Amino acid sequence: MSNSGMDNIKKIKHLYSRAAFGLRLEDAKRAGALTVKQAVDDLFMRSQPNIPLDIVSGNINFKDFLEKDGLTRKMFLxxxxxxxxxxxxxxxQQMSTTDAQLREKMTLFWHNHFACRTQNPWFAQQLNNIHRQCALGSFKTLLTEVSKAPAMLxxxxxxxxxxxxxxxxxxxELMELFTIGRGNYTEQDIKESARAFTGWGFRKDGAFVARAPLHDDGSKTFLGKSGNFTGDDIIDILLSKKETALFICNKLYKYLVNETPDAAHVTGMADVFYQSGYEITPLLKHIFxxxxxxxxxxxxxxxxxxxxFIVGLNRQFYIDYKNPDVLMQFERALGQVLFYPPNVAGWPGGKNWIDSSSLMYRIKIPSTVLNDGVINFSGKPDPEDEAFIATSLNKRKDVNTQVQTQxxxxxxxxxxxxxTSRATIAQILIAPRLNNNLMNIVTRSKDVKAMVIELVSTPEYQLC
Incomplete structure (x- = not known):
């Protein structure tokens, strides 16, 4: 392959590592034939379908069940x-198989940005589908719908x-974590905003309701503006501030580009975002x-x-889990259980993902999964404790698990x-430049299968 061809595939691979979950080897030839702009447009086109999660069939009122007898309560839990x-x-599994990779990658971003925990699976699914539906659309619509979702309320x-x-x-939290960020509001602004959101709630069926008798309809002064504001008015005022666009773009830069933001690039992103009326797609196209x-x-x-990491591995090797429970064991071992962020600020990310324990599992998981091996989840919660992960982390138990993967x-x-040369295969699988250690793996491996298993079991594979 020519130098220009390798430079192009390098850029496409980087695009897929950030805007998606990695470039599959079978897609490398097709993607490599595209220009960067064509590859970006292709990712957006493939992500147009919105396929909501639809596994939890309906809402159950928790209080009604928890007031029942012990056996009924136990069965319910x-x-x-x-x-x-x-x-x-x-x-x-949806992230691991869908063609709408960009939509799912951004759903994952919003899942952490609007970090929320609920013991009601119906509410959790509903909020996740709001993130997915609006993932590439209007941030204003996304923010409003999240604010009215029963899980967040x-x-x-x-x-x-x-x-x-x-x-x-x-x-x-609306101001500190979801929109304008610290330093751009006062404690009095919080009090006035809270008054505007009085009465916002939900019915037993989970539907949003603005309860007029509970709403404070007096005049409020918020961020220098005065009026009989409702929650919708507060959202409009927050979006009128350029600081909100800067806050979101700074966080998105860390997610898609680099942990150390470039002020000029973030400002350029914020200009696009603000001038588009907070439309997400123009902002992402500007970045990519x-x-x-x-x-x-x-x-x-x-x-x-x-x-x-898990989804990228699943996609690259088309992994079928005969024991899907092991996916949650992986999440717990590595420190990110979906739908259970550590707090309202979400997972901090970056270097916080890695410690001596999680790195050990990250290195071991690929070879275990690709060889249907056994992995020891030492000191992790029992698989039956998902509903109580916050409290069950103190329960120590060694679990030897047959991953049962294909x-x-x-x-x-x-x-x-x-x-395709072995070096090219390695360059597609590994994001950083191939160092001497990686090249030694390429040259000494007895065959391609042995080579790729060893490559994806390196620290370099943990980077994108």
């Missing part, structure tokens, strides 16, 4: 745990927010078509989140374009 586990596994106590007894939790996105300092420098080696090997 068991069913709840099964639904939570099913929802988690279903989403991982419950998590941040806005169900209890009423006139004369305002609850400030949602108002505070920018020359600076493909600069060497931005290539192979981000640590894959646990979910990105990678499709025939499809993987047959998907490698003819006459």
């Amino acid at each position: 068991q069913e709840q745990r099964q639904q939570e586990k099913g929802l988690n596994v279903y989403w991982v 419950q998590f941040l106590n806005n169900q209890q927010n009423q006139k004369n007894h305002p609850n400030e939790n949602f108002a505070r 078509n920018a020359e600076w996105f493909y600069a060497d300092k931005n290539v192979g420098t981000l640590i894959k989140s646990p979910v990105e 990678p499709d080696w025939s499809r993987f090997l047959n998907g490698i374009p003819a006459n």
Whole structure:
């Protein structure tokens, strides 16, 4: 392959590592024949379909069941745990198989940006589908729908927010974490915002309701503006501030580009975002078509989140899990259980993903999965504790698990374009430049299968 061809495939590979979950070897030839702009447009085109999660069949009122006798309560909690586990596994499998990779990658971003925990699987699924539906659309619509979702209203106590007894939790996080960021509002702004959101809640069926008798309809002063504001007005005022665009773009830069933001590039992103009326697609196209996105300092420098690592491995090797429960064991071992962020600020990401324990598992998981081996989940919660992960982390138990996986080696090997060198295969699998250690693996391996298993079991494979 010519130098220009390798340079192009390098850029396409980088695009797929950030805007998707990695470039499959079978897609390398097709993708490599595209220009960067064509590859970007292709990712957006393939991500147009919105396929919602649809595994939790309906809402169950928790209070009604928890007030029943002990046996009924126990059966209900068991069913709840099964639904939570099913929802988690279903989403991982969707990310691992869908062509709408960009939509799912951005759904994962919004899942962490609007971090939320609920013991109600129906509410969790509903919120996740809001993230997915709006993932590439209007941030204003996304923000409004999240603010009215029962999972968020419950998590941040806005169900209890009423006139004369305002609850400030949602108002505070709306500004600190979801929109404008610290330093751009006062404690008084939080109090006034909370008053505007009084009465926002949900019915037993999970439908949003603005409860007029509980709403404070007096005049409020918020970020220098005064009026009889409602929650929708507060959202409009927050979006009128350029600081909100800067806050979102700074966070998105860390997710898609580099852990160390470039102020000039973030400002350019914010200009596009703000001037488009907070449309997400123009912002993403601006990033993915920018020359600076493909600069060497931005290539192979981000640590894959646990979910990105698992999903990327699944996609590259077409892995079928005969025991899907092991997916959640992987998530727990690596520190990212979907639908269970550590707090409202979400997973901190970056270097926080790696410690001595998680790195050990990251290195061991690929070879175990690709050889249907046994892995020891030492000191992790029992698989039946999903519903109580926050409290069960203190329960120590050694679990030896047969992963029961079936990678499709025939499809993987047959998907490698003819006459592709081993070095090229390695360059597609590994994001950073191939160092001496990696080249030694390439040259000494007895065959391609042995080579790729060893390559994906290296620390370099943890980077994208």
